[in-house]
Amino acid sequence: MADFDLILTGGTIVNADSMVRADLAVRDGLVAAIGHDLGTAREVVDVAGKLIMPGGIDSHVHLAQGSPFREPHGPKVVMADGFESGTRSAAFGGNTMVMPFCLQQHGQTMREALAAYHALAEGNCYTDTSFHLIVTDPTPALLGQELPALVEEGYSSFKVFMTYEGMALADRQILELLDVARRHNALVMIHAENDDAIRFLTDKLEREGRVAPVYHGASRPIPVEREATHRAVSLAEIVDTKIMIVHVSNRPAMEEIERAQARGLTVLAETCPQYLVLTEQDMARAGMEGAKYVCSPPPRDTASQEAMWEGIEQGIFSVFSSDHCPFRYADVEGKLVPEGRDSFRHVPNGIPGIATRGPILFSEGVSKGRIDPMRFVALTSTNHSRIYGLYPRKGVLAPGADADIAVWDPSQRRTIRHADLFDGCDYSPYEGMEVTGWPVSTLLRGQFVVRDGALVGQRGAGRYIARPMA
Ligand code: URP
Ligand code: ZN
Ligand code: ZN
Numbered sequence: 001m002a003d004f005d006l007i008l009t010g011g012t013i014v015n016a017d018s019m020v021r022a023d024l025a026v027r028d029g030l031v032a033a034i035g036h037d038l039g040t041a042r043e044v045v046d047v048a049g050k051l052i053m054p055g056g057i058d059s060h061v062h063l064a065q066g067s068p069f070r071e072p073h074g075p076k077v078v079m080a081d082g083f084e085s086g087t088r089s090a091a092f093g094g095n096t097m098v099m100p101f102c103l104q105q106h107g108q109t110m111r112e113a114l115a116a117y118h119a120l121a122e123g124n125c126y127t128d129t130s131f132h133l134i135v136t137d138p139t140p141a142l143l144g145q146e147l148p149a150l151v152e153e154g155y156s157s158f159k160v161f162m163t164y165e166g167m168a169l170a171d172r173q174i175l176e177l178l179d180v181a182r183r184h185n186a187l188v189m190i191h192a193e194n195d196d197a198i199r200f201l202t203d204k205l206e207r208e209g210r211v212a213p214v215y216h217g218a219s220r221p222i223p224v225e226r227e228a229t230h231r232a233v234s235l236a237e238i239v240d241t242k243i244m245i246v247h248v249s250n251r252p253a254m255e256e257i258e259r260a261q262a263r264g265l266t267v268l269a270e271t272c273p274q275y276l277v278l279t280e281q282d283m284a285r286a287g288m289e290g291a292k293y294v295c296s297p298p299p300r301d302t303a304s305q306e307a308m309w310e311g312i313e314q315g316i317f318s319v320f321s322s323d324h325c326p327f328r329y330a331d332v333e334g335k336l337v338p339e340g341r342d343s344f345r346h347v348p349n350g351i352p353g354i355a356t357r358g359p360i361l362f363s364e365g366v367s368k369g370r371i372d373p374m375r376f377v378a379l380t381s382t383n384h385s386r387i388y389g390l391y392p393r394k395g396v397l398a399p400g401a402d403a404d405i406a407v408w409d410p411s412q413r414r415t416i417r418h419a420d421l422f423d424g425c426d427y428s429p430y431e432g433m434e435v436t437g438w439p440v441s442t443l444l445r446g447q448f449v450v451r452d453g454a455l456v457g458q459r460g461a462g463r464y465i466a467r468p469m470a
Contacts, residue, residue, distance in 0.1 A: 003039035004032055006446055010048035011407070013397055014373045016382035024052055026403040029445030033399060047407055053377050054395050055096025055127075055404035055442060056358050057384035060189075060246055060270060060321035061086065062350065063100040065424065066120050077348045078333040080326035080425040083124040086354060087462055089423035090127050091449040093355030094406035094439025097128040097394060097465070099384070101159060106137045106166065110146050114155070118464070125462030126449055128404070130388070132157045132189060136166070138173045143180050151184040154466025156389050158188050159246070162228045163195040163296070174235050182241035185469040187268075187387065189244045192228035192253070193220055193297060202345050213290030216344040217280040217298040225297050226252040233260045233267055242266035244387070247323050249275045249297040251307035258316050268387060270319045273353055273360040274299050275308045278429060291335040293429055295325065296349045309370060312379065318387065320379040322357040325350025326425040334426075351429050355421040362408065363435035373410075389467035403446035412438040422455070 004025040013022050013034055025033040025041060065082035081089070083100075090098050102117040104110050110133055121129055133150065135142065135158050147158070158181060160174055161167040169177070174190075181188045202219045205211070210218065229245055233256055236243040248254055248271050260267040278299035283290040293299060311317045327348045328334035339346035353360075358380055365371040371379075385395025393402055413436050414420075418428040442450040442457075449457030 002042045004041040005043070007038055007041040007044045008047045008052055008405070008407070009044055010046050011050045011052040014051050014053045014377050015396055015398070016374055016378035019374055024397060024405070026446035029403055031397055031399055031401045031403050034397065049409070050440070051373055051408040051410055052397065053094070053373070053406045053408055054381040054397050055406050055444065056094045056380045057097045057099070057390070057395055058090060058095050058322050058324070058354060058357060059099040059319060059384040059388055060272070060323050061090070061098045061100050061354055062325040063098070064103070067116065074346070074348065076333065076339070077327060077337055080328045080334065080352065081324070081423055083121040083129070084459055085422070085424035086324065087126040087129065088455065089355045089421050091442045091455070091457060092420070092422050094358045094408065094442055095127055095354070096404035096406070096442060096444045097130070097390070098354065099130050099132055099388065101134050102131040103134040104136050108137070110142060110150060121464065123460040126457050126459060127444060127462045128465050129462060130390070130465045130467055131155060132159050134159045134161070135169070135177055138169065138177055143176055147180050148184050151186045151469065154468045156186045156467045156469040158186060159191065160188060161191045162232065163191065163193040163198055168195045171231065171235060175239060178236055178239040178241050178243070182239055187242055187244055189246050190232045191247070192225060192232045192245055194224045194228045197224045197227070206343055206345065211343040213288065213294050213344050213347055214280065214284040216294045216347065217283055219344065220296060220298055222250045222252055222300065225249060226256060229253040229256040233257070233265065236267065237265055242268065244268040244270060246270045246321070247272050247275070247297060248308070248311070248317070250300050250304040254307055254311045254316055261316065268319070269311070269317050270321050271308050271311060271317045272321055272323045273357055274323070274351060274429065276305055276364060277360060277433070279305070282429070288336060288341065291340060291347045292329050292427055293351060294335070294344065294347045294349060295323070295351045312365070313370060317379070318383045320357065320361055322353040323350070324352055324354035326352035326423060328426045330426055352423055352425040353429070354423060356416055356428060356430050358406070359414070359416070359435045359438055360430065360433070362437035366410070367436040389469050390465065403443060405443040406439045407441040408437060409440045410437045412436070412440065414438050
């Protein structure tokens with residue numbers, strides 16, 4: 001009888017705070033031991049030269065294909081990924097857990113929304129999942145009874161939009177929600193853009209005939225995001241609670257966060273690959289090609305990219321997420337929705353990136369010497385786990401933790417090709433990008449999901465993880 005189910009031997013175990021040459025043993029889906037001469041196992045896999053990291057946790061993804069509800073993109077558009085294809089692609093990117101959103105419709109209880117999203121996810125996931133709750137209709141019943149009960153059940157993070165028609169909350173509503181979060185130790189994620197300013201600028205651009213995808217950027221310039229970030233911080237300070245500013249794209253917005261952090265406020269922040277490697281110029285590509293890059297906030301310029309790196313290096317950003325929100329390009333229910341040709345206003349906001357988040361940060365960050373592998377682990381896994389109530393079960397390789405593992409070949413050179421990402425979309429905004437470093441295998445609770453670049457996992461192996469806050 002073997003001591004363990006699996007031993008990975010000869011690799012370097014990377015956690016957020018340590019890097020050690022050692023073997024890792026798995027038993028019953030958990031990390032059982034880390035060290036040398038661990039004993040016998042039913043299977044021993046040689047991973048010499050590889051980095052053994054906690055599986056990636058992507059805490060900002062949208063996987064709403066099949067949802068009867070209207071996510072921010074409007075009723076005529078269909079999202080390219082649901083839970084099956086989205087989590088499959090996530091696994092190819094070294095992820096073992098993703099955190100999609102459950103969006104409440106006006107007039108709907110959150111429990112009704114959750115029932116629908118759970119039905120979509122159930123039995124379909126290759127990775128573990130856990131929902132954040134998007135609040136669009138903060139009724140007294142939702143704030144007073146439903147959310148407190150849901151936090152107790154492990155739905156401990158909410159998202160609010162400060163923009164998007166029919167979704168944005170007024171400041172008063174945000175304050176009420178922040179107060180619920182404070183009292184019940186939940187975390188509110190805030191999409192910070194000034195809705196009035198966007199509507200004003202969009203109307204003006206349309207009157208001037210500036211309607212191509214590139215004008216999406218002009219409709220949401222940096223002050224739109226900076227002002228809303230400042231306001232979000234102020235609202236959180238008024239209530240005295242923590243917040244997470246998601247998908248930060250530029251220096252002035254980041255500086256609002258940095259100032260808040262320096263004053264001792266718990267203002268957490270996230271940035272994403274699109275703000276490191278894309279620019280507004282990508283939205284200026286010929287014809288409607290620019291639509292492939294339309295997301296909110298929009299990609300900015302190279303100075304903003306440098307600012308995001310500073311924020312990563314200095315620890316202003318604690319999480320790096322994909323904001324995967326995929327729409328097919330060559331599709332009238334996707335980026336080429338007919339109304340989008342009349343105005344950028346109708347081009348669905350969002351781009352795919354669930355598989356490429358890790359490789360882009362690894363290549364641009366670790367391989368180019370900006371961050372070390374431990375910081376990479378913190379930004380792509382451990383900090384997500386700590387912030388969203390999953391630690392120490394997830395985001396760390398230590399005895400007792402789930403054996404959720406990504407095996408990275410740090411020297412593998414690849415050209416990003418959509419064909420290798422296995423999502424439901426029909427393009428990657430990063431097509432043709434050269435990267436060094438790639439996740440070759442992904443294991444969920446000790447079982448290979450992706451093995452040496454091939455899908456071997458079972459759809460439905462992914463579990464739903466509740467996150468009660470301590
Ligand atoms: O453009 C984006 N980011 N779409 C996804 C929805 C959101 O705001 O996160
Ligand atoms: Zn958002
Ligand atoms: Zn998003």
